[in-house]
Amino acid sequence: MAEEEWEPKILAFCCNWCSYAGADAAGMERRQVPPTIRVIRVMCSGRIDPAFVLMGLLEGADAVLVTGCHIGDCHYVNANNKTRNRYEFLKEFVDELGLEPDRLWLRWISASEGALFADMVREVTEKIKKIGPSPLRRDWKK
Amino acid sequence: MSRCYLAWAKDERIREKGADGGFVTATLVSALETGFIDIALVVAKKSVYEGIPVLTSNPEVVKECAGSLHGAPINLTKYVVEYAAEKRIGLPTKPCDARGIIEQAKRRQVNLDNIFMIGLNCGGTLHPLRMREMAADFYGLDPDSVVKEEIKEGKIFLVSKEAGGKEKETAIKIDELEQKGYGRRDACKSCVTKIPTSSDLACGNWGVPKGEEKKTFVEVLTAKGEAILKNAIDSGYVCIEEAPGEGIEMRRKIEAGMQKLAESWKERIDEVNALSRSGRFDFYVDALKNCIHCGACKEVCPVCACEKEAKCLDMNDERDSYAISMYNVLRIFHLMDSCIHCGQCEDVCPVDIPLTLIQRRFSERMQRHLGYTPGMSVDEKPPLYETELRWNAESMMK
Amino acid sequence: MKVISSICPGCSIGCGLYLAESKDGEANKMRVLHRKNAAVNEGKLCKFGTQLHTYYEREALNDTVDGSEVEQKEAIKEAKGRLKGMKPDELAFVALPGTVTNEEIVSLVALASEFGCENISFGLERFFRGIPEEARYIIEKGLPFSEVEKASRIILLFVDPFVHYPLLARRVLKAKKKGAKVVEVSFAKNERGIADETVLVEPVGLERIKEKKDLFEDSLIIGELTPYTDLQFFELMLWLNASTSSRLFLLKPFLNSTGAFLPGGNSKRRKDLFEIIDGIERGEIKALYLLETDLAGAMLGDERVTKTVSKLDLLIEQNAFRTPLSSTADITISSEPFFMKRGTIVNIEGRVLEVGGQSEKGLQITESMGKGRTYEEVHEEVKRKLGLAEISEFELAVKRKERSFEMAEPKVEIEERKGGEGYFLWYKTNPFFWNNGIQSKNFVEISPAAMRKLGLFRGDEVVIVQGERKGRMGFKISELPDYLILSESKMSIKPFEGLIAKVEMRRRDCETTQEKINC
Ligand SMILES: Cc1cc2nc3c(=O)[nH]c(=O)nc-3n(C[C@H](O)[C@H](O)[C@H](O)COP(=O)(O)OP(=O)(O)OC[C@H]3O[C@@H](n4cnc5c(N)ncnc54)[C@H](O)[C@@H]3O)c2cc1C
């Protein structure tokens, strides 16, 4: 059997008010978004406990994207400042653990930025295709 | 507020039994007798290889516990949290005890107003079983014959009881021992906090002029420290004199020297440094896969303030087949800003995971990045729980 | 807060620890602390040890006669009287030596002989039968862990140190660090990859280990001996040892297993645990004295024990805690929890360890029915039997001498394992397994193939079926042979010898309406 081209699995956390709407917009505008992405919608990026991101990586996601409203636009005052704070910890963690830094992303995307969302997914997919599957991924023998 | 004294116990028996001037013991005894504190936490000597924490309001028990035990690598933090969170308590604190207590205060487990930390300078502790091996292999002694141990002038002194009841003293340079893999615990070798500046007082023998042994060098660090010292003087338990200038200078120099040595140990015992990114990954996975999830490392961690309802326990499902368990990942992650590198976790790990090294590698780079040292001031909140970034925008941009 | 030194009763390793007791209002609160200068374990503990306080928090046993509470004196008097009324052959004494001190063992043996009774079991007697005299030391004595660390070649024979005896794991890891080669012979590959080489054996193919005899040359073989060990397999272990230049080190589940056979002595005529149970079933044994033994808890297939025991004319239970059999016992006599005991034990390494307590209550129960000796007198006898002058945890007081012996090549054929579809369930024993009272894991490990075959998803449960018996469990996938199921917890599935059972497995369907909605 010919080896099928390996497709990365990318996990994206999107906040209900901005980045999820942005992802939606990308669809409405009929933009090409690579099928590598799995979206989990949360009410606010501030809800994304770093543990979720870490669990995503342990589950075998090849990359995890954390997205939310632009700084200042968060619908819960300043919760995305916390997101930014936590992301800094995650970045150090991922790097020290020996994973490639490209396996973790933080992007602010507003409801109208469908293009930005599609571009981001494309960019991440390309980068991940280059570095290959996550070493945390476990494939069970058939 | 910092002021330095030489101090000693007036009671000759306390002074004699004390590691140096018996100041720490006399201060706790006076605080108990005058009702300044309700209770004291000290370490009772069972043998040179075993110290047991004792919580007591009986001054006689405190007197019994005078002296330093270098072979008792205990951290007193959790005892304060568990047994005396509501009481006015006084206790001797090595730097890692004090730092642990401060971290618990940040997490509202204890109220610092009620805790009097009589700090002890600390050059490091030895693992009791390694100390036994050392006594046998290097000192040529029957480990059970050792009745006293002391660390001074860079040497470890062991006093043994010989056949006829005579005492014999043998000393070997710490450096020499450590080159051969004996000596202090790894965590202590690479610890840079040698003077417990986050305690109320800092006591030690560094800075005590030659020929003036049986005095304790005391630095007053806080108003609480001043109060407990004043109480001890007023009630007639301790004598003090101004510390001489050259003593203060000597102490500073020794501290700096020890810190430099610690930095070099960090390098020497870090086997991960030489590895590539994927080598590092393999190292962590390999080491942590041995975890049997006994939970001991969390239990003894002086920083962790979660009880049974902890995220690292709740989110860990043993049915998962992750390369590293959620428990380990979350413990490392949650300690990145707060690990004080005391090494308690590694001491108790049943499968000998090099947790000191692992926790240090993750946390030190984060703490450097944050410009934050845990356990120093109760006013600095753990950065992971802050809303705003602690680092400057420039480092963010990179 | 009061800190006392103690020993963990979880398995034959005998880890040192501290128990800190404090008052929380009226109630006593207990915490386990690490005793870093413990010679056995450096204060390190497995999950059982770190949770030992819950073991001690179980419901205490009362003194009762025929169900009504009495003074202890009364219960003892009654017990003595009723035991006297029995013929010696109708009596049996069982002490699975998990929390029994050497002194209590010596006292029990003396008591039994006062009654002229030979039926005493410490759980492993049947293994002494039919083996050469020179091989006895293998059952009686273990080896110091320093020998494990020094070994250059280690065979893990159906032992996963991380699960079976967690404090053994670091010793094997240390040996590996020094260059030892570790080979595992097992039904499944070790999940943590502790072995450099794996020899997989099928449950029906134990016989084939014999072909691999050469693997065992010049090695330290680490195995396990439990009341459930398959007799043929035990003979195979001995044979492998006898016919190669190897050493055989058998770990055991009960703390004082070594002590039980040393100061306890071992008369060949003694009955084995299973023989006693059979004897009860046949009506030959009419009175049973259980010393610190949760018989139902230690055995698999509970209901047989309960049913069997109900045939007794007299059941006497001496224990600190209630057991499932307490309510059916004619007389219950309360002793003190293990940590309070004054006395000694011998761990698998041969160290004589002091339990650390002050109480002689348990010892005095058997002594007051028997010879009426003081603690000191009994302790002197223990010391004499062990050849000890002084007791130190750093002394390897009970040493073993390797002896060579001849062993006929055994046949290993286990009928029940053969034939039919289905899965094999392998119980991986561990301290939780033998000591009731603390929960361990609520899932089994299965192969990815089984998961796919049964169409399981995360969070699903499986039902494991053996005739009438059923067990319900969560699952975890591991790299296992397709037909294998591993369980670290007890279920109501009864193994045939060797802790293996033939079972069926299916996905648990949603049964109640609410569950169906959630499905
Ligand atoms: C492990 C250790 C290392 C030390 N290293 C240095 C050093 O390098 N340089 C230096 O100047 N001073 C060091 N000290 C401090 C010094 O040994 C004296 O404790 C200090 O000078 C106070 O003397 P004292 O006579 O007033 O105290 P004492 O009156 O003797 O009272 C000492 C108190 O410390 C308690 N204690 C003993 N062992 C421990 C322990 N392991 N952990 C916590 N508390 C304990 C005792 O119970 C007692 O209450 C160290 C102390 C310890 C415990």
Ligand code: SF4
């Ligand atoms: S002490 Fe060691 S084995 Fe126990 S939970 Fe921590 S890392 Fe795992």
Ligand code: FES
């Ligand atoms: S609502 Fe979008 S980040 Fe908070």
